[in-house]
Amino acid sequence: MTTFPGTTRAETISGIPVSVDIRTALPRRELAPLLDDAFAWLRWVDETFNPVHEDSQIGRLNRGRTIEQIPELVEVLHRCDELSERTGGWFEARINGVIDPSGYIKGWALERLSRALTNAGAVDHRLDAGGDVRLRGSAAPGRPWRSAVRDPRSGLVRRTVAAHDLAIATSGGAPVLNPRTGGRQAGLRSVTVLGPDLGVADAYATAMYAMGPVLARRFAVELAESEPYQALIIGGDGREVATPGFAAYAVSEDRLVG
Structure with missing residues (x-):
């Protein structure tokens, strides 16, 4: 099989494994700076946004301290408010x-990075940060990227999806709070959302996990009917339910259940 030359790099940022895999046939002198810039952006x-860091802009905001007027901060907070309204x-x-x-x-960070790489000519790439994945272009000439959807607790592969342009976000690997009670939600094993924007898919996956099994299934159906996002929900008992459009991305050996 013909392959792209490209390059890949993996680092750990705030305890999360992050990998950038570029397959576009660019000169080495161009690929190295692209990777440097990619990880500089993620750091x-x-x-800026990690609330655990006291001196991050979010950390300072939570402590009532002076913050910098950063456009990205305004953008993120505004978008979070919009997604809160969209998910009730x-x-x-x-x-x-x-x-x-x-x-x-x-x-959001990976989606922005994907767009930047595309604008720089690296149109074929796979970005992965702790299981949230952005696929764009081709893994090899004429071949889509393939990506496993794993149970974030057991590591079991639940699905394999293939696409040339797709965002894949999974919630359940880290604690998710129920915004109604402030306590941890524990009714589901995981929620995976596929769609065109990784930030939005990430938020939808988080919201559905917080909802619990019954509301999550209802919201997933309504979402798939109104927006280009599909969901795979894994219940606490391990049973799977997927919206019909999920099948369009599953490779042939996969079988939808639920």
């Missing part, structure tokens, strides 16, 4: 007086 996002408050970046955009920021 900047972590330093189930995606919520402000709980108990604390701002935490973690359910959106990782996907």
Whole structure:
């Protein structure tokens, strides 16, 4: 099989494994700076938006300290408010007086990075940050990318999807708060959302996980009917339910259930 030359790099950012795999046939002198810039961007996002860091802009905001006028900060907070409204408050970046955009920021950062790589000519790439994946272009000439959808707790492969342009976000690997109670939600094993924008898919997956089994299934159906996002929901008992459009991305050996 013909392959692309490309290059790949993996680093750990704030405890999360991150990989950037570029397959576009660009000169080595161009690929190295692209990777340098990619990881510099992701580190900047972590330093700016991680609420655990006291000196991040979110950390300072939560402590009532002076913050910088950063356009990206305004953009993210505004988008989180829009997604909160769209999900009926189930995606919520402000709980108990604390701002935490973690359910959106990782996907947003990778989506922005994907667009930047495409604009720089690296149109064939796969980005992965802790299981949230952005696929664009081809893995090899004429061949789509393939990506496993794993149970974030057991690592079991639930599906394999193939696409030339797709965002894949999975919620359930880290604790998700129920915004109604402020406590951890535990009714589902995981929720995976496929769609065109990784930040939005990330938020929808977080919201559905927070909803619990019954509301999540209802919301997934309504979402698939109104927007280009499909969902795979894994219940606490391990049973799977997928919206019909999920099948369009599943490779032939997969079988939808639910």
